[in-house]
Amino acid sequence: MKTDHRSMTTSIKGVFAAGDIVRGASLVVWAVRDGQDAASAIDRYLKDQRNPKPETQPDRTMALETVS
Numbered sequence: 123m124k125t126d127h128r129s130m131t132t133s134i135k136g137v138f139a140a141g142d143i144v145r146g147a148s149l150v151v152w153a154v155r156d157g158q159d160a161a162s163a164i165d166r167y168l169k170d171q172r173n174p175k176p177e178t179q180p181d182r183t184m185a186l187e188t189v190s
């Protein structure tokens with residue numbers, strides 16, 4: 123499984139990885155930091171799932187001309 127170390131996302135949609143599973147046996151402070159980064163990434167992911175960005179639609183408004 124591939125992991126993006128910046129976003130903590132894996133090659134499986136909705137699955138995140140951090141800490142020793144990504145780095146191997148390492149310092150506890152790095153695992154804690156990875157956990158914080160993963161929590162932020164998961165929060166962003168869940169918010170995007172609840173509030174998907176609308177697809178951009180072309181502007182269909184018409185300009186109105188003033189008639190004197």
